[in-house]
Amino acid sequence: MFVSDFRKDFYELVQSQRVLLFVASDVDALCAxxxxxxxxxxxxxxxxxxxxxxxxxxxxxxxxxKEQCRYFILINCGANVDxxxxxxxxxxxxxxxxxxHRPVNVVNVYNDTQIRLLIKQDDDLEVPAYDxxxxxxxxxxxxxxxxxGSEPSEKRKRLEEETVEETMKRRQxxxxxxxxxxxxxxxxxxxYHGTSSAMVMFDLAWMMSKDLNDMLWWAIVxxxxxxxxxxxxxxxxxxxxxxxxxHVSRHNHRNEDEENTLSVDCTRISFEYDLRLVLYQHWSLHxxxxxxxxxxxxxxxxxxxxxxxxxEFLADMGLPLKQVKQKFQSMDIALKENLQEMIEESxxxxxxxxxxxxxxxxxxxxxxxxxxxxxxxxxMSLMENPEKDSSGTDHFIQALDSLSRSNxxxxxxxxxxxxxxxxxxxxxxxSCLCTNLVISQGPFLYCSLMEGTPDVILFSKxxxxxxxxxxxxxxxVCSTKNRRCKLLPLVMxxxxxxxxxxxTVVGIPPETDSSDRKNFFGRAFEKAAESTNSRTLHNHFDLxxxxxxxxxxxxxxxxxxxLLS
Amino acid sequence: xxxxxxxELVRELHRAPEGQLPAFNEDGLRQVLEEMKALxxxxxxxxxxxxxxxxxxxxxxxxxxHCSLLRNRRCTVAxxxxxxxxxxxxxxxxxxxxxNALRFHMSAEEMEWFNRYKKSLATYMRSLGGDEGLDIxxxxxxPKSLYIEVYxxxxxxxxxxxxxxxxxxxxxxxxxxxxxxxxxxDDIEGLLVVVPEEFMNEEMLELEKECIPDYERxxxxxxxxxxxxxxENSDTHLKKGLRPxxxxxxxxxxxxxxxSSTCVIVPIDLPxxxxxxxxxxxxxxxxxxxxxxxxxxxWKCEQLIRQGVLEHVLS
Numbered sequence: 099m100f101v102s103d104f105r106k107d108f109y110e111l112v113q114s115q116r117v118l119l120f121v122a123s124d125v126d127a128l129c130a131x132x133x134x135x136x137x138x139x140x141x142x143x144x145x146x147x148x149x150x151x152x153x154x155x156x157x158x159x160x161x162x163x164k165e166q167c168r169y170f171i172l173i174n175c176g177a178n179v180d181x182x183x184x185x186x187x188x189x190x191x192x193x194x195x196x197x198x199h200r201p202v203n204v205v206n207v208y209n210d211t212q213i214r215l216l217i218k219q220d221d222d223l224e225v226p227a228y229d230x231x232x233x234x235x236x237x238x239x240x241x242x243x244x245x246x247g248s249e250p251s252e253k254r255k256r257l258e259e260e261t262v263e264e265t266m267k268r269r270q271x272x273x274x275x276x277x278x279x280x281x282x283x284x285x286x287x288x289x290y291h292g293t294s295s296a297m298v299m300f301d302l303a304w305m306m307s308k309d310l311n312d313m314l315w316w317a318i319v320x321x322x323x324x325x326x327x328x329x330x331x332x333x334x335x336x337x338x339x340x341x342x343x344x345h346v347s348r349h350n351h352r353n354e355d356e357e358n359t360l361s362v363d364c365t366r367i368s369f370e371y372d373l374r375l376v377l378y379q380h381w382s383l384h385x386x387x388x389x390x391x392x393x394x395x396x397x398x399x400x401x402x403x404x405x406x407x408x409x410e411f412l413a414d415m416g417l418p419l420k421q422v423k424q425k426f427q428s429m430d431i432a433l434k435e436n437l438q439e440m441i442e443e444s445x446x447x448x449x450x451x452x453x454x455x456x457x458x459x460x461x462x463x464x465x466x467x468x469x470x471x472x473x474x475x476x477x478m479s480l481m482e483n484p485e486k487d488s489s490g491t492d493h494f495i496q497a498l499d500s501l502s503r504s505n506x507x508x509x510x511x512x513x514x515x516x517x518x519x520x521x522x523x524x525x526x527x528x529s530c531l532c533t534n535l536v537i538s539q540g541p542f543l544y545c546s547l548m549e550g551t552p553d554v555i556l557f558s559k560x561x562x563x564x565x566x567x568x569x570x571x572x573x574x575v576c577s578t579k580n581r582r583c584k585l586l587p588l589v590m591x592x593x594x595x596x597x598x599x600x601x602t603v604v605g606i607p608p609e610t611d612s613s614d615r616k617n618f619f620g621r622a623f624e625k626a627a628e629s630t631n632s633r634t635l636h637n638h639f640d641l642x643x644x645x646x647x648x649x650x651x652x653x654x655x656x657x658x659x660x661l662l663s
Numbered sequence: 664x665x666x667x668x669x670x671e672l673v674r675e676l677h678r679a680p681e682g683q684l685p686a687f688n689e690d691g692l693r694q695v696l697e698e699m700k701a702l703x704x705x706x707x708x709x710x711x712x713x714x715x716x717x718x719x720x721x722x723x724x725x726x727x728x729h730c731s732l733l734r735n736r737r738c739t740v741a742x743x744x745x746x747x748x749x750x751x752x753x754x755x756x757x758x759x760x761x762x763n764a765l766r767f768h769m770s771a772e773e774m775e776w777f778n779r780y781k782k783s784l785a786t787y788m789r790s791l792g793g794d795e796g797l798d799i800x801x802x803x804x805x806p807k808s809l810y811i812e813v814y815x816x817x818x819x820x821x822x823x824x825x826x827x828x829x830x831x832x833x834x835x836x837x838x839x840x841x842x843x844x845x846x847x848x849d850d851i852e853g854l855l856v857v858v859p860e861e862f863m864n865e866e867m868l869e870l871e872k873e874c875i876p877d878y879e880r881x882x883x884x885x886x887x888x889x890x891x892x893x894x895e896n897s898d899t900h901l902k903k904g905l906r907p908x909x910x911x912x913x914x915x916x917x918x919x920x921x922x923s924s925t926c927v928i929v930p931i932d933l934p935x936x937x938x939x940x941x942x943x944x945x946x947x948x949x950x951x952x953x954x955x956x957x958x959x960x961x962w963k964c965e966q967l968i969r970q971g972v973l974e975h976v977l978s
Contacts, residue, residue: 135958138958139810139812139958142809142810142960143958144810144957144958144959144960145957145958146955146956146957146958147955147956147957147958148955492954495814495954495956
């Protein structure tokens, strides 16, 4: 059921208990978790934090801990499947689910006791009505043998009447069931995402008047993560930015007043209409232009022509190459002054209309200024870092720590990792396009990374692979002349584990301007796996990412082709 | 000049920084005492002479020597007293066992004084905090926060997932329920305190003698653990079974308790070699790379942090 009053029905219930937090492995979940942790530490609520990256880990951890706690909070996991079925909890266990995955499973919506959804009900959910899906168990069949001693003819007549009634009932039942199947199919066909969990948690904090600038920053990072990973539509992003902007001005209005400004060391968040070049303030402008998927795709930087166009672009703005290749912070101040407007103008000439985007930035101290997207990329790279850390600390915990202001060294480390990740992404895309690895299978495009590809280990985790695939699709759409291919979705496979011979397969919806970001690959993968008995593992919370045995790849793909055409 | 040596002693101690104990200056002290003796003898003879011979011009000298004597005494007493204060501070800093280097710096009398101080402090500490005493030399600064964040690397069932410990818990539950104390494994978990390795046999037996077999609400159960059941490499450092004395049951005693006020000696018969059934779920051990983060009250975690089961997060 949906929780209407977050404070009374959620926070005050868990305040006196020991709770268990299950947090999924994405940046939005991390931010929501940080906000909730801050609230819990303020109120001395005992909690245990368990990072989970898939359903198996969730189940294992649940089994371990189910005797200790009664209240479980799931962040960014668990809304889109039947939780009670998978976890088999005891009668008095209560789950609070704050998840962006949609559609919310109908069992979770209509369960009144054990599952409480921390989701706003107007979040464009379109849940089907109760009566359409559930039916109270009536005795549908009359027992046709009431009395023994009645006459046979009467009995026969009664039997006939009863048979007629029964047939009517059965027919109604069948119709109802057919309608139910249709409704459920329509409801569960497409996967998409709702409001960021970090924003939901910030809302809760605001309702309790315990919100801080730090929590606001985490909410901003959570929202920006959704935008970076193309999980929400542009409209929704702009709306949510508007909501956050009000909070920003409420917390940070002292900066505008000349006399009462805060000291330089205090955190300041400000709204920016800034360039969408990734990490450009922590890198050189040239590198940033080459590694932002938006510009790389539009300029077609994998070809020689593209490189020339980039040079033209820079020349058009009057930026000398030497300056542009230097670290941004060391660039000539005269050039940096009107940089944003200059770039926007020139970009317009080259066909890139959305060079600037609404976002936020945070300042503290003289040196430290970060845009929200910088932090998103840094945290994502920290979390999906394939190297085993020397000190053995978990990557999840590292990424969680990097979001605090006191752990700036981790954030900078994350920025370096993010740079490597982005460079690897662009190189892989360039090689895929140049060697024509993206082939059309009919209803979709297919691309598979080979074992020996450099940096392929960076793409074994789902978020990195999804990012690579989306950027690949964007670049492909810009590179191909085939009209039909521009509207096709993409299925991407990358090797996951050599010993087990598995690959990760990711499905990306087609790239259109006004895309509603709804992904049908979740169900499609399930059905294809069933029909071919391929050995798949639907472990990730995003149903459109699966693991597959390499040998079953071809038959899986064939099934998918036939399913989707 | 007189009193130079005494001043040397005082200066030497003054030079040593706070908390350090320089070596006991036997020589210096002896010289001062000799000087005092010489002065005293001279004074004695002069006094006799002044009295008998009526030589009142010796009186200033006598007075002068007297003042020197007083000064010497003051300096030596100051020296000895300051050393005692430093030795007392050592107890609070180093604990009952001083490092050898420091022991060599103390004289025999100072050593004795130190031992008596230790005993006095121990008696006082035992008289606090109920039956088991309170170690006030630990945690001398107030904590910054009531609740702290900790990492646990061992996860399931509240930090005790050793098979042996699970078995032990089972047996304890049985025992306790035999006395109608109505506990179950969850209560035991919270109460289980691991026996530190240095726990000597004699101290164990002493504790037993002190305990009152009183059955109150909280349980303080002692039993020795079977040698066979507890492996040496157990993470929980449970020591092998110790030699039992008369009156003490042959088999397992483990120490458990928290803020309890009673202790019970329960003779149990842990069957050797027979496997106590442990209700182990069929979960595999959690990935050791995935530590769990907890936010718990400080008092619950302190003991476990000291044992290394939990790790305090300093953020």
